[in-house]
Amino acid sequence: MVYQYVLGGVLVSLLGSVFFMIINSTLSGKKKAEDVSEDVNGNGFVRTQPANGGCLPEIEKSTDVVIVGAGVAGAALAYTLGKEGRRVHVIERDLSEPDRIVGELLQPGGYLKLIELGLEDCANESIDAQKVFGYALYKNGNDTKLSYPLENYSSDIAGRSFHNGRFIQRMRERVATLPNVTLEQGTVTTLLEEKGIIKGVMYKNKAGEEMRSYAPLTIVCDGCFSNLRRNLCTPKVDSPSCFVGLILENCDLPHANHGHVILGDPSPILFYPISSTEIRCLVDVPGTKVPSVANGDMAKYLKTVVAPQVPPQLLKAFLAAVEKGNIRTMQNKSMPATPLPTPGALLLGDSFNMRHPLTGGGMTVALSDIVLLRDLLRPLTDLTDAPALCEYLESFYTLRKPVSSTINTLAGALYKVFCASPDPARQEMRDACFDYLSLGGICSYGPVSLLSGLNPRPMHLFLHFFAVAVYGVGRLMIPFPTPQRMWLGTRLILVCPLIFPVLSHHQHAC
Numbered sequence: 001m002v003y004q005y006v007l008g009g010v011l012v013s014l015l016g017s018v019f020f021m022i023i024n025s026t027l028s029g030k031k032k033a034e035d036v037s038e039d040v041n042g043n044g045f046v047r048t049q050p051a052n053g054g055c056l057p058e059i060e061k062s063t064d065v066v067i068v069g070a071g072v073a074g075a076a077l078a079y080t081l082g083k084e085g086r087r088v089h090v091i092e093r094d095l096s097e098p099d100r101i102v103g104e105l106l107q108p109g110g111y112l113k114l115i116e117l118g119l120e121d122c123a124n125e126s127i128d129a130q131k132v133f134g135y136a137l138y139k140n141g142n143d144t145k146l147s148y149p150l151e152n153y154s155s156d157i158a159g160r161s162f163h164n165g166r167f168i169q170r171m172r173e174r175v176a177t178l179p180n181v182t183l184e185q186g187t188v189t190t191l192l193e194e195k196g197i198i199k200g201v202m203y204k205n206k207a208g209e210e211m212r213s214y215a216p217l218t219i220v221c222d223g224c225f226s227n228l229r230r231n232l233c234t235p236k237v238d239s240p241s242c243f244v245g246l247i248l249e250n251c252d253l254p255h256a257n258h259g260h261v262i263l264g265d266p267s268p269i270l271f272y273p274i275s276s277t278e279i280r281c282l283v284d285v286p287g288t289k290v291p292s293v294a295n296g297d298m299a300k301y302l303k304t305v306v307a308p309q310v311p312p313q314l315l316k317a318f319l320a321a322v323e324k325g326n327i328r329t330m331q332n333k334s335m336p337a338t339p340l341p342t343p344g345a346l347l348l349g350d351s352f353n354m355r356h357p358l359t360g361g362g363m364t365v366a367l368s369d370i371v372l373l374r375d376l377l378r379p380l381t382d383l384t385d386a387p388a389l390c391e392y393l394e395s396f397y398t399l400r401k402p403v404s405s406t407i408n409t410l411a412g413a414l415y416k417v418f419c420a421s422p423d424p425a426r427q428e429m430r431d432a433c434f435d436y437l438s439l440g441g442i443c444s445y446g447p448v449s450l451l452s453g454l455n456p457r458p459m460h461l462f463l464h465f466f467a468v469a470v471y472g473v474g475r476l477m478i479p480f481p482t483p484q485r486m487w488l489g490t491r492l493i494l495v496c497p498l499i500f501p502v503l504s505h506h507q508h509a510c
Contacts, residue, residue, distance in 0.1 A: 004348045013048030040346075063089045063215040064383055066200055068188045068228065072103060073349025073366040074221035077197050080117050080374050082178035089213050090175065091203050093183045101245030101282065103164040104274050105259065108261060109403075109453020110146050111160055111373050119171060127166035130273040132159030135435060136255040138311060139263040140495065146448045147253055159452070161259075161272050166430060171368035186211065191218065191231055194504060197386045198344030216383035218345045222259065224333050226351035233347055234338040240356060240415065241286045243297065245328040248279040251317035259360070263434065264309040265420040268358060271314060273466070281318060284358070286419065293327050302327075327399040332356055334412065337404065341394055343386035348373070353404060354483055356415045361407035364453040368403040403456040410461055425491035430471030432492075469493060
């Protein structure tokens with residue numbers, strides 16, 4: 001029996017070391033926070049003549065920056081650069097209010113960036129935005145509440161959830177108030193290139209006329225379906241799952257002002273408020289195919305597979321939403337940032353970098369990138385030396401990594417852990433993660449501070465996932481390690497390579 005005590009001692013020592021590292025690094029981080037010519041080349045570019053020998057109408061070269069797209073990233077960037085005194089031309093495919101089922105939850109870290117940009121009033125009572133103070137996690141009828149660590153912030157600092165379209169329209173309205181920013185509806189078709197330098201864009205305006213707009217810097221923010229990104233990065237788009245979206249009415253969440261995550265089978269189910277009277281439900285369906293909405297298969301799936309897993313307080317409203325029939329679907333995408341630095345152009349937002357939307361981190365990453373880019377451009381009065389500007393902005397890709405890699409990695413890793421699996425070891429990892437978060441203290445404070453964007457530290461993320469694995473093995477050794485438990489513990493450790501490559505991959509390409 002001596003080996004049991006030796007093994008137990010080793011596990012306790014290892015777990016203690018990991019917790020000491022987490023607590024030590026978290027406390028140090030907490031202290032800091034408190035101190036607070038018309039030929040198309042092989043790349044899809046249009047090669048222009050040095051002199052204006054073309055016959056297409058063009059916007060006069062009095063623009064500093066052309067921005068393609070006026071979604072969350074494009075609109076926020078246009079307002080920010082406009083306030084900095086830049087002359088900006090924004091070209092957006094459709095200026096009517098978007099109607100999407102994602103981009104509805106902004107983490108506290110993202111809200112802090114919104115304040116830095118002077119756009120916090122776009123996510124307030126004017127669009128019926130709701131404060132979010134954390135998450136409630138459900139598994140097999142048990143639940144635990146995970147609150148954001150907001151003790152050191154003012155009472156206004158929290159997450160925000162809202163209708164995505166209302167948020168975007170409010171930002172566009174702010175953009176339209178700036179005299180040095182032109183906001184135009186049009187479809188950008190190509191980037192204009194001359195001697196390896198992007199000089200602007202070709203687009204069709206609302207009347208269908210082909211136009212050109214020139215500027216020293218073109219920033220592409222045309223979203224997850226970008227048709228321009230292939231020129232500026234090496235896109236590796238993954239489609240891990242689909243979201244099925246519903247809106248629940250006339251009901252209250254079990255935990256007010258919290259996002260709710262149900263660790264369902266086969267994958268997570270999300271609930272969060274998007275107005276004072278509406279709750280968004282997102283049902284994750286793994287893979288690229290979902291049951292047909294048109295023939296009723298989707299409604300049947302939601303009633304028979306999903307409904308039994310919905311918290312009782314929400315079940316009636318959930319079934320009513322299914323009967324109402326306004327069921328939306330959307331393919332979830334993930335894409336690491338793999339830029340091809342190109343003089344005269346830059347990618348931003350979902351056209352540049354995507355992660356699974358499970359953790360609601362996309363807007364936080366985009367807004368953080370915009371603050372960083374603004375600060376890098378601020379001391380530059382002249383943007384016309386494109387090669388020098390391109391070399392200067394390469395630091396952007398390094399400086400963005402703490403925030404982007406933390407949020408992107410967490411999204412991918414949590415999605416893998418939170419999905420159900422017939423593999424007992426993966427199921428044990430899922431159970432260990434839920435129980436670890438339920439311990440409270442540093443075990444909940446640490447991971448939630450990472451998820452919220454308030455503590456962008458990739459090493460903390462690695463330590464917490466390692467601690468979950470050690471915690472899971474430790475549980476199996478109590479009260480004593482039988483051969484079956486030891487084998488399951490070994491397999492649980494072997495499951496970690498399914499998670500840790502996600503950590504390594506994202507930290508090198510985020």
